[in-house]
Amino acid sequence: MNQHNPSSAAKAPAPSVAHPIDSDVSGMTEAPPATLFSDLRDRFAFLKGFLGSPNGVASMVPSSHWLEQRVVRAAGLSQARCVIELGPGTGGTTRALLRAMPAQARLLAIELNPGFQAHVRKVVRDPRLHVELGSAEDIGAFLAARRLPAADAVISGIPFSTMPFEVGDRIAQAVAQHLAPGGRFVAYQWAAAVAERTTPYLGAPHVQFEAFNIPPMRVYTWTKAAG
Numbered sequence: 001m002n003q004h005n006p007s008s009a010a011k012a013p014a015p016s017v018a019h020p021i022d023s024d025v026s027g028m029t030e031a032p033p034a035t036l037f038s039d040l041r042d043r044f045a046f047l048k049g050f051l052g053s054p055n056g057v058a059s060m061v062p063s064s065h066w067l068e069q070r071v072v073r074a075a076g077l078s079q080a081r082c083v084i085e086l087g088p089g090t091g092g093t094t095r096a097l098l099r100a101m102p103a104q105a106r107l108l109a110i111e112l113n114p115g116f117q118a119h120v121r122k123v124v125r126d127p128r129l130h131v132e133l134g135s136a137e138d139i140g141a142f143l144a145a146r147r148l149p150a151a152d153a154v155i156s157g158i159p160f161s162t163m164p165f166e167v168g169d170r171i172a173q174a175v176a177q178h179l180a181p182g183g184r185f186v187a188y189q190w191a192a193a194v195a196e197r198t199t200p201y202l203g204a205p206h207v208q209f210e211a212f213n214i215p216p217m218r219v220y221t222w223t224k225a226a227g
């Protein structure tokens with residue numbers, strides 16, 4: 001697993017193949033439910049990623065099922081057309097989001113760690129999903145390259161507390177800019193850094209707490225003003 005410096009977050013190459021949002025998604029091949037093998041495989045890959053980049057990953061284990069469900073409910077995805085995930089890790093949260101999304105929606109996942117990006121591309125097979133390598137700072141470039149509209153929801157597990165202030169500030173600005181009016185930004189974090197970066201752009205968040213996770217997490221939800 002490569003080392004990553006959040007301050008020099010990769011400027012990922014723009015994807016060459018565009019997938020407009022109204023393209024055909026028939027013949028969906030959503031990944032089957034987790035088995036003991038796939039769960040252990042993902043946990044091992046996650047730990048390896050953490051050991052390679054402790055500050056970039058900031059957790060030794062993936063999010064719990066309870067946290068995934070709380071995040072999915074907070075995001076309100078039943079009518080979503082375009083959803084963005086920042087930091088899919090080994091794909092547990094990605095699968096939970098896909099299960100809650102409509103059949104014609106798109107999920108753009110942006111991951112800084114090349115090992116995780118390759119892992120998710122391999123184990124989460126769903127034609128609604130695009131897994132891109134790069135920084136959450138570049139949401140706008142990734143949306144444009146895929147010809148996707150503003151996001152109905154942005155979901156983030158990236159560690160704002162361990163990245164330089166200016167990187168977190170650019171990510172918060174990009175989220176606010178590329179969220180559709182009425183869209184939601186859901187960020188799950190132990191520390192309050194994400195709230196400090198985002199509140200100047202989206203106002204005060206609604207805050208929930210999920211105890212059944214290692215570590216326990218705050219789940220912050222912002223709703224962008226309509227119009």
Ligand SMILES: C[S@@+](CC[C@H](N)C(=O)[O-])C[C@H]1O[C@@H](n2cnc3c(N)ncnc32)[C@H](O)[C@@H]1O
Pocket residue numbers: 006009056057058059061062063086087088089090091092093094110111112113116134135136137157158159
């Ligand atoms: C705590 S893990 C969350 C993984 C997964 N979503 C979960 O909940 O199990 C944080 C993830 O954010 C990724 N990450 C960190 N900084 C990032 C950035 N600037 N842009 C995109 N992904 C980033 C890490 O590589 C890691 O996969």
